[in-house]
Amino acid sequence: GEDVEQSLFLSVREGDSSVINCTYTDSSSTYLYWYKQEPGAGLQLLTYIFSNMDMKQDQRLTVLLNKKDKHLSLRIADTQTGDSAIYFCAETDGGTASKLTFGTGTRLQVTL
Amino acid sequence: GAGVSQSPSNKVTEKGKDVELRCDPISGHTALYWYRQRLGQGLEFLIYFQGNSAPDKSGLPSDRFSAERTGESVSTLTIQRTQQEDSAVYLCASSSALASRWAQYFGPGTRLLVL
Numbered sequence: 001g002e003d004v005e006q007s008l009f010l011s012v013r014e015g016d017s018s019v020i021n022c023t024y025t026d027s028s029s030t031y032l033y034w035y036k037q038e039p040g041a042g043l044q045l046l047t048y049i050f051s052n053m054d055m056k057q058d059q060r061l062t063v064l065l066n067k068k069d070k071h072l073s074l075r076i077a078d079t080q081t082g083d084s085a086i087y088f089c090a091e092t093d094g095g096t097a098s099k100l101t102f103g104t105g106t107r108l109q110v111t112l
Numbered sequence: 113g114a115g116v117s118q119s120p121s122n123k124v125t126e127k128g129k130d131v132e133l134r135c136d137p138i139s140g141h142t143a144l145y146w147y148r149q150r151l152g153q154g155l156e157f158l159i160y161f162q163g164n165s166a167p168d169k170s171g172l173p174s175d176r177f178s179a180e181r182t183g184e185s186v187s188t189l190t191i192q193r194t195q196q197e198d199s200a201v202y203l204c205a206s207s208s209a210l211a212s213r214w215a216q217y218f219g220p221g222t223r224l225l226v227l
Binding site for chain 1: 116141145147153154155157168170171203205213214216217218219220221
C-alpha cells in the first residue's frame with residue numbers, strides 16, 4: 001500500500017529558510033499536497049503540485065518534486081514564528097476525488 | 113458557507129454509547145471525506161462520498177462506524193458502542209474539480225473523548 005514518510009521535527013531560527021522533506025512510495029501519485037496544522041486547529045491547504053511538475057513557487061513557499069526518487073520538499077523562505085506548526089505532506093493517486101494518504105507530519109519550531 | 117463546518121467541536125461520551133458527528137461541506141463541493149487523527153499522529157482515511165457514486169468505505173476500522181450523506185450536502189459519521197480507542201479528532205474535508213483540482217479543504221474537526 002501507499003506509504004508517506006516525514007521527519008518528525010525541525011527547528012530553525014526566525015529569518016532562516018526551512019526545508020521540510022517527504023518521501024512516498026506510490027509511483028502512481030498524481031497530486032501531492034502540503035498542509036499546515038496549528039495547535040488545536042484543522043488542516044490548512046498550503047499548496048499542491050501535479051506529478052508532471054518539478055517545482056512550484058507560491059510567495060514564500062517553494063515545492064520541489066523529484067519523481068524519480070519519490071521525494072517532495074517544502075521550502076519556507078524567511079521563516080517567521082507564525083510558521084510554527086505541524087506540516088503534513090499527502091498524496092493521491094487519483095485525478096479526481098480520491099482519498100489522501102498523509103505523512104506523519106513534521107513539527108516546525110521557529111526560534112528567535 | 114465559506115468553509116467546511118463540523119459539529120460538535122468537542123464531544124465527551126461514555127464507553128458503549130453511540131455518537132453522531134456532523135459535517136457541512138463547502139457549498140458546491142461534490143466530494144466529502146472523513147478522516148481520523150489520533151493524538152500525535154497523521155490522518156487516517158475513513159470514508160469518502162463522491163456525487164451519486166457508492167461511497168468508498170475502505171478505511172472504516174470496524175462495523176461500529178458508519179456514515180451517510182444527503183445528496184451533496186451534510187454528512188453524519190456515526191460511531192456505535194464507542195470504545196476508548198475511538199478517542200481522536202475526526203476531520204471532515206470536501207473537494208471539487210473546480211476548486212484547485214480536487215484539493216481537499218478541511219473543517220476544524222470534532223474532538224471525541226471516550227471515557
